[in-house]
Amino acid sequence: MDLKLFATVFSTIFIAELGDKTQLATLLYASNAEHPKLTVFAASAAALVLTSALGVLAGAFLAENVSPKVVRWFAGLGFIAVGTWVLASGD
Numbered sequence: 903m904d905l906k907l908f909a910t911v912f913s914t915i916f917i918a919e920l921g922d923k924t925q926l927a928t929l930l931y932a933s934n935a936e937h938p939k940l941t942v943f944a945a946s947a948a949a950l951v952l953t954s955a956l957g958v959l960a961g962a963f964l965a966e967n968v969s970p971k972v973v974r975w976f977a978g979l980g981f982i983a984v985g986t987w988v989l990a991s992g993d
Contacts, residue, residue, distance in 0.1 A: 914953075924950070 919925055929944040931937055964973055 919950075 928942060931942045931946075932939055963990070
């Protein structure tokens with residue numbers, strides 16, 4: 903296992919997930935006294951693992967079928983579009 907890659911991916915995903923809607927939804931489920939905390943943790947962890955697996959499969963598919971230059975362009979344009987939308991929809 904490449905520990906440098908592991909640390910990079912872990913820290914990037916960890917920071918990106920802090921305070922996002924997934925974490926807030928998990929927090930809300932866990933705040934209900936009637937919900938078993940272990941069930942909330944297991945369900946949210948399983949959902950994150952599945953979405954990560956789908957991301958890896960999609961990335962592998964793109965790597966085999968689409969030029970890296972095209973992927974970079976679409977990713978860059980996507981980030982610009984989201985940034986523009988966030989700035990335009992602000993108060």
